[in-house]
Amino acid sequence: MTSTTDGGHGDTATRRDFLYIATGALGAVGTAAAIWPFVDQMNPSADVLALSSTEVDISAIAEGSSITVVWRGKPVFVRHRTAEEIETANAVELDGLPDPQTDEERVQKPEWLVMVGICTHLGCIPLGDQGEYNGWYCPCHGSHYDTSGRIRKGPAPLNLEIPPYEFLSDDVIKIG
Amino acid sequence: MSLQINNRFLRWFEHRLPIISLLDHSVGTSYPSPKNLSYWWNFGSLAGIVLVVQIVTGIVLAMHYTAHVDYAFDSVEHIMRDVNYGWLMRYMHANGASMFFIVVYIHIFRGLYFGSYKSPREVLWWLGIIILLIMMATAFMGYVLPWGQMSFWGATVITNLFSAVPVFGESIVNWLWGGFSVDNPTLNRFYSLHYLLPFVLVGVVILHIWALHEHKSNNPLGIDIKGPQDTIPFHPYYTAKDLFGLGVFLIFFSVILFFMPNSLGEVDNYIPANPLVTPAHIVPEWYFLPFYAILRSITFDLWFIDAKLLGVIAMFASILILFVLPWLDTSRVRSARFRPVYKQVFWLLFIDVIILGIVGAKAPSEPVFSALRSFQYVDLGQIGTAYYFIHFIVLMPLIGWFEKPKPLPKSISEPVLEGAGE
Ligand code: HEM
Ligand code: FES
Numbered sequence: 072m073t074s075t076t077d078g079g080h081g082d083t084a085t086r087r088d089f090l091y092i093a094t095g096a097l098g099a100v101g102t103a104a105a106i107w108p109f110v111d112q113m114n115p116s117a118d119v120l121a122l123s124s125t126e127v128d129i130s131a132i133a134e135g136s137s138i139t140v141v142w143r144g145k146p147v148f149v150r151h152r153t154a155e156e157i158e159t160a161n162a163v164e165l166d167g168l169p170d171p172q173t174d175e176e177r178v179q180k181p182e183w184l185v186m187v188g189i190c191t192h193l194g195c196i197p198l199g200d201q202g203e204y205n206g207w208y209c210p211c212h213g214s215h216y217d218t219s220g221r222i223r224k225g226p227a228p229l230n231l232e233i234p235p236y237e238f239l240s241d242d243v244i245k246i247g
Numbered sequence: 248m249s250l251q252i253n254n255r256f257l258r259w260f261e262h263r264l265p266i267i268s269l270l271d272h273s274v275g276t277s278y279p280s281p282k283n284l285s286y287w288w289n290f291g292s293l294a295g296i297v298l299v300v301q302i303v304t305g306i307v308l309a310m311h312y313t314a315h316v317d318y319a320f321d322s323v324e325h326i327m328r329d330v331n332y333g334w335l336m337r338y339m340h341a342n343g344a345s346m347f348f349i350v351v352y353i354h355i356f357r358g359l360y361f362g363s364y365k366s367p368r369e370v371l372w373w374l375g376i377i378i379l380l381i382m383m384a385t386a387f388m389g390y391v392l393p394w395g396q397m398s399f400w401g402a403t404v405i406t407n408l409f410s411a412v413p414v415f416g417e418s419i420v421n422w423l424w425g426g427f428s429v430d431n432p433t434l435n436r437f438y439s440l441h442y443l444l445p446f447v448l449v450g451v452v453i454l455h456i457w458a459l460h461e462h463k464s465n466n467p468l469g470i471d472i473k474g475p476q477d478t479i480p481f482h483p484y485y486t487a488k489d490l491f492g493l494g495v496f497l498i499f500f501s502v503i504l505f506f507m508p509n510s511l512g513e514v515d516n517y518i519p520a521n522p523l524v525t526p527a528h529i530v531p532e533w534y535f536l537p538f539y540a541i542l543r544s545i546t547f548d549l550w551f552i553d554a555k556l557l558g559v560i561a562m563f564a565s566i567l568i569l570f571v572l573p574w575l576d577t578s579r580v581r582s583a584r585f586r587p588v589y590k591q592v593f594w595l596l597f598i599d600v601i602i603l604g605i606v607g608a609k610a611p612s613e614p615v616f617s618a619l620r621s622f623q624y625v626d627l628g629q630i631g632t633a634y635y636f637i638h639f640i641v642l643m644p645l646i647g648w649f650e651k652p653k654p655l656p657k658s659i660s661e662p663v664l665e666g667a668g669e
Contacts, residue, residue, distance in 0.1 A: 110422075113422050113423070113425055113436065114421065114422050114425065115421055115424075115425055115426045115427065115432075116425065116432070119425070119426045119427070119430075119432065123427075139523060141522075141523070143426070143427035143428065144426060144427055144428035144430045144522060145427055145428045145522075146522070146523050192407075192555060193403070193404040193407040193408065193410075193555075194403045194404060194406075194407035194410075195400065195403070195404065195525040195529070196523065196524065196525040209525075210525065210527050210528070211404065211525065211529050212543055212611060213610075213611060213612055226543075226546055226554050226555060226558070227555075228553045228554070228555050
């Protein structure tokens with residue numbers, strides 16, 4: 072005897088099965104489409120995205136000192152490196168680094184190091200001219216960065232991030 | 248005992264909406280409770296009362312608070328200095344959060360000691376852990392609202408935990424922030440959720456109590472109710488006992504509130520948030536310290552998981568493991584009174600959590616003893632974290648298996664009646 076729920080066609084798939092699956096699938100897609108705006112509204116809004124580039128005059132930064140500028144609400148370090156700092160950064164063996172990168176890959180002009188000043192561990196702001204590698208030191212959980220901003224010791228997994236930037240002239244850079 | 252309604256209007260009303268009998272069955276004469284509940288059973292009702300205090304003071308604060316990065320800090324100072332009794336409302340709310348955690352932590356350790364998580368109360372226990380998680384989220388977001396230095400940097404560090412998620416980490420964090428750092432959109436959404444979650448909490452608390460009433464309270468002996476001779480009606484016995492406990496609690500709360508209202512907080516939060524300067528020492532509120540210690544104690548990679556992600560996993564796991572505790576504990580006996588070995592490790596766990604709390608408040612590289620400089624707080628934290636997980640994953644299953652429990656009384660009333668016969 073065949074059951075009545077499958078439309079009387081035995082064990083094979085029926086039109087009713089098809090309708091169930093099609094309705095269910097359409098319902099799921101529709102629900103997902105309805106939920107998406109509620110999720111996406113939390114993403115950065117148009118005005119926040121619009122603020123995403125900053126121009127900086129770097130002519131006044133003396134060798135061996137740095138300034139902090141704000142880009143997208145985050146601090147960006149712009150450091151005028153000394154010859155000695157550049158040399159130490161270049162002399163480092165890449166093998167032992169947690170996040171291997173040459174100094175060259177991290178700068179456009181060796182005397183200018185431009186980095187997002189946010190520790191890649193949990194987001195604190197590292198202090199300059201400090202730490203065991205004379206670069207930056209993050210006091211929150213003890214991460215040490217070298218003169219190229221590479222992570223050398225501590226819980227942070229990655230080197231300090233290099234933001235997109237370009238030299239508009241010798242004296243002005245545009246970050247973002 | 249069943250309820251007699253004498254008033255005609257109430258009888259009329261009850262016929263249309265049986266709310267009086269609902270209350271009577273929940274906290275009245277028709278709710279039979281074990282007759283041997285001790286004062287450790289006061290903390291559930293206290294938690295409920297503190298939740299109400301938080302909601303009432305919170306709604307009042309919301310009338311004067313402004314959720315905007317330029318005004319939030321000043322509006323809280325305005326509450327403190329200008330609003331009539333504003334200082335009282337804010338201190339009640341800020342210290343109320345601490346009271347809430349004290350009460351709930353005692354409530355949880357009570358459950359651990361007397362085996363209240365065991366069959367048939369597993370779902371009740373789960374709902375309790377969900378309450379703890381929602382409470383933590385609420386308190387975390389509330390702490391961001393005054394927009395002081397700790398608010399800002401606490402929010403930064405904790406939201407950054409999600410950046411440890413592989414591949415999607417950064418997108419998740421930007422989504423949480425509504426930008427590229429903790430900023431005005433973050434403050435606004437935290438305010439919205441901080442207002443919402445306590446009411447979600449009320450809903451989960453109702454489910455928690457529903458599950459409780461299905462099998463009634465556990466009790467210090469940890470044995471089942473065998474019949475009416477083992478119970479007394481909730482009202483007037485436990486209403487009176489709960490009220491007395493409430494009195495004691497309010498004295499304690501008042502001492503903190505009126506004489507040391509800032510003792511549990513962090514002074515740096517009276518400095519307005521500055522996104523360009525991280526305070527030298529970031530510490531969460533005291534109730535998060537043990538979990539923060541677990542997070543920071545993971546300084547090593549394991550297989551393909553890096554230390555940062557592993558720390559986050561360990562921290563969440565330290566709470567989530569409670570969900571499976573009813574099955575990790577293999578002993579049939581509930582109460583630690585009859586479990587000589589478990590009783591010892593219960594106290595070891597308690598001490599371990601206190602130690603983790605101390606570790607969470609210290610700088611990781613600080614030496615624990617001045618005489619032994621190589622032994623730092625991060626090392627102590629690693630030992631504490633290891634022990635925490637060993638307790639649940641290794642000791643709980645093993646002890647249930649080899650421990651020989653003491654003989655259980657035949658019923659709740661048996662030891663009482665024996666005593667009365669002397
Ligand atoms: C589970 C219940 C709640 C907990 C644990 C909690 C916790 C907190 C905490 C820890 C703070 C920071 C206090 C400070 O340091 O100043 C806070 C602030 C605040 N909360 Fe709540 N809260 C709860 C419920 C509510 C509710 C229901 C509302 C609104 C209806 C609310 C509104 C506020 C407001 C406006 C502030 C900012 C003012 C201030 O910082 O004092 N809270 N909350
Ligand atoms: S945030 Fe820098 S070490 Fe943790």
